Amino acid sequence: MVTTKAAVLRDKAAEFALEDISVTDELRPDEVRVRVVATGICHTDLLVRDQILPPALPAVLGHEGSGIVEAVGIAVDTCAVGDRVVLAPRSCGRCANCRSGHPMHCAEWLHLNLRGRRADGSTAYRDAAGAELNGHFFGQSSLSGHVVTQQRSVITISDEAPLDLAGPLGCGMIAGAGAVFNVLKPPPGAGVAVIGAGAVGLAGVMAAVVLGCAPIIAVDLHRNRLDLAAELGATHLIDAGAGDVVAAVKRICPDGVSFCLDAVGLPQTVHTAMSALAMGGAAALAGSSGTGQDAAINLAQMMGRTLHGVIEGDSVPELLIPQLVDLHLAGRFPFDKLVRTYPIEEIGVAVRDAETGRTVKPVLLHTWR
Numbered sequence: 001m002v003t004t005k006a007a008v009l010r011d012k013a014a015e016f017a018l019e020d021i022s023v024t025d026e027l028r029p030d031e032v033r034v035r036v037v038a039t040g041i042c043h044t045d046l047l048v049r050d051q052i053l054p055p056a057l058p059a060v061l062g063h064e065g066s067g068i069v070e071a072v073g074i075a076v077d078t079c080a081v082g083d084r085v086v087l088a089p090r091s092c093g094r095c096a097n098c099r100s101g102h103p104m105h106c107a108e109w110l111h112l113n114l115r116g117r118r119a120d121g122s123t124a125y126r127d128a129a130g131a132e133l134n135g136h137f138f139g140q141s142s143l144s145g146h147v148v149t150q151q152r153s154v155i156t157i158s159d160e161a162p163l164d165l166a167g168p169l170g171c172g173m174i175a176g177a178g179a180v181f182n183v184l185k186p187p188p189g190a191g192v193a194v195i196g197a198g199a200v201g202l203a204g205v206m207a208a209v210v211l212g213c214a215p216i217i218a219v220d221l222h223r224n225r226l227d228l229a230a231e232l233g234a235t236h237l238i239d240a241g242a243g244d245v246v247a248a249v250k251r252i253c254p255d256g257v258s259f260c261l262d263a264v265g266l267p268q269t270v271h272t273a274m275s276a277l278a279m280g281g282a283a284a285l286a287g288s289s290g291t292g293q294d295a296a297i298n299l300a301q302m303m304g305r306t307l308h309g310v311i312e313g314d315s316v317p318e319l320l321i322p323q324l325v326d327l328h329l330a331g332r333f334p335f336d337k338l339v340r341t342y343p344i345e346e347i348g349v350a351v352r353d354a355e356t357g358r359t360v361k362p363v364l365l366h367t368w369r
């Protein structure tokens with residue numbers, strides 16, 4: 001056993017609390033143990049806290065981890081001890097979607113990432129009393145100081161990358177940037193609207209800037225997020241609380257916008273995204289409220305238009321994460337502007353700052369060691 005500390009969630013809607021826990025030191029052939037340096041907080045962690053999504057509690061959450069490989073199973077050949085890594089969601093590697101280059105749309109995705117267990121139902125995580133904890137969340141549970149993951153979830157990054165900030169590349173950043181690069185694929189000069197200027201939406205803004213899109217329209221309720229969108233390259237800002245968003249988009253693009261990224265994922269934002277599209281346009285639903293609601297879509301507005309539902313940007317993490325690191329190091333994907341760091345002891349403050357919109361992307365540093 002490797003003893004460590006983790007922010008454990010024991011009850012619905014409770015606070016995350018630091019506890020001593022242990023993770024197994026008996027790695028399976030394809031497993032990797034990583035010492036976590038930092039982890040981002042994502043909206044999905046909070047949906048689990050409120051038990052809108054599984055896994056059941058008690059559990060160790062966290063799925064935007066970065067760290068250093070400290071042990072590998074005997075069959076691991078994609079990373080080595082000492083590698084600096086970002087952790088990515090799990091995929092099976094065997095289903096048709098995995099084999100055709102769409103591992104984030106893996107047929108086993110929900111089972112592997114949200115069940116809180118390995119595929120066979122076991123867990124590598126135990127509390128101080130020896131009781132099992134759900135973990136393996138998105139293949140990691142990086143609110144633990146050490147995680148047991150699987151080599152498909154371990155992405156080695158360059159030595160120049162800022163390891164303590166890099167965790168969000170494993171979820172929020174690939175979710176937004178991948179939806180633009182891999183799914184919408186706007187050509188240079190095409191108009192893009194982004195609904196929701198949180199981490200996913202702002203990653204979409206940065207990706208649209210990389211591709212040379214214009215105009216780039218950011219829509220949000222929070223002024224500080226709209227200001228950040230402008231700093232990242234959005235050309236037009238729409239305050240979603242100030243009136244009809246579709247009318248505001250059409251004042252900028254009279255025929256509607258060619259591409260729309262819905263980074264919120266509520267019925268009304270899906271409706272807005274489809275209503276704002278020009279004929280021939282495409283929208284990507286890249287956020288999820290996790291509540292399984294139905295959305296009303298006007299069938300006349302659907303004609304000649306496309307709506308894609310996208311998980312983690314339909315990305316291949318082994319390809320997109322290093323690409324985003326390279327863009328970042330070239331000054332073209334400044335995701336560090338979204339991040340505020342907190343020692344993990346201040347996870348309660350970080351969660352509140354995420355919920356109020358004060359911080360777009362809180363990143364917790366495992367500073368206790």
Ligand SMILES: [Zn+2]
Pocket residue numbers: 042043044045063171172
């Ligand atoms: Zn996430």
Ligand SMILES: [Zn+2]
Pocket residue numbers: 091092093094095096097098099103105106107108
């Ligand atoms: Zn698969």
